Amino acid sequence: xxxxxxxxxxxxxxxxxxxxxxxxxxxxxxxxxxxxxxxxxxxxxxxxxxxxxxxxxxxxxxxxxxx
Numbered sequence: 001x002x003x004x005x006x007x008x009x010x011x012x013x014x015x016x017x018x019x020x021x022x023x024x025x026x027x028x029x030x031x032x033x034x035x036x037x038x039x040x041x042x043x044x045x046x047x048x049x050x051x052x053x054x055x056x057x058x059x060x061x062x063x064x065x066x067x
Contacts, residue, residue, distance in 0.1 A: 002057055004046050008039065009061035 016022050028034030030044045046057075055063055 003059055004050070004057050004062060005042065006059050006061070008042075009059055013065045 016026065025034065025037070026040045026043065029036035029040035030047060036044060050058060050066075055066060058066070
């Protein structure tokens, strides 16, 4: 079964969510209002599919991070 890349499974998302500058950068990328880092571009690419398919391609760790 196809899964999203597990490359960032061990990234702690809490510091990103709590850092206003980082969070804004990610959000601007996702909303096509700013440039995208490689990490943000990967996130942007996968968000629509993950939402549409209830994260069916997510790894277990990615599901935990979403919660």
